[in-house]
Amino acid sequence: MKDLQGKVAVITGAAEGIGKALARRAVLDGMKVVLADIDTGALDALTAELTDAGAECLPLRTDVSKAEEVEALADAAYEHYGAVHLLVNNAGVAIAKTVWETTPKDWEWVMGVNFYGVVNGLRAFMPRMLEGGQPGHVVNTASIAGLLSMPALAAYNASKFAVVTVSEGLYHDLALRKAPIGVSVLCPAWVKTRIAESGRHRGGEGIAGASAQSQKMGLAVMKAVEGGIAPEAVADAVFAAVAEDRFYILTHPDSHAGVKVRMDDILKDRKPTLLSM
């Protein structure tokens, strides 16, 4: 999808980090934006900023893990703008724990936002985008953790691998129907955002109950995120991929070598190589 002027984007997890950079970039390209997030304070601040800059935007408090709230988001987007051209299922949370330390509540939270958030977005928007018949594009935010398995990120890895395979399947389902809707899956490594402070969304509950080793890993993740690339660079990569209709968006050059090592591990019957991210 090349000409975005006047078209409509829906972005989840839009209030901060990568989502905010995507929203700003969409507005720069002349798009109208529907902004979905649970953080109403940050959502209001972004809406004021974009509206002051002359953009048309519709903010809606939406918990993407709740199917009925995502349906209401789609209802509002279509009532307001009549069409959606770019859907970015981006909202996400992270927790650093091994699989045996991850509680049922942790799994429900991480899978609820990262995986069901994407599924809820696709279920609510795809039928309407297909029926509209207009050219469109869907971007699902996974992570390099959807292509490589990192230690002490059990639930996060699982949720992101699931997003990658759902996106690949979605691509085939749309291509088989010759639908004019492109698909991309976003797989960044470290990006300087507040993802390592995701516990803020559940009353500050973070890596409580995790072993010293996992806590150490959690701190290492925080440090890596702090040294990550700017969210604006990710937004540029996403909009380039949408314009060129590219599927895999790997924002960090080192990621390719890591993916190759993992594929070689599988094909050469080796044990998984521990990769530094």
Ligand SMILES: NC(=O)c1ccc[n+]([C@@H]2O[C@H](COP(=O)([O-])OP(=O)(O)OC[C@H]3O[C@@H](n4cnc5c(N)ncnc54)[C@H](O)[C@@H]3O)[C@@H](O)[C@H]2O)c1
């Ligand atoms: N930052 C990184 O290093 C990195 C790397 C790879 C992938 N990602 C992915 O990028 C996406 C965006 O994360 P970020 O790094 O910008 O983090 P962030 O914490 O800065 O932003 C995440 C946004 O999602 C919102 N959110 C959280 N739970 C929600 C819910 N239930 N419903 C709706 N919105 C919700 C938050 O309020 C926040 O605005 C996530 O899917 C994350 O997994 C991040």
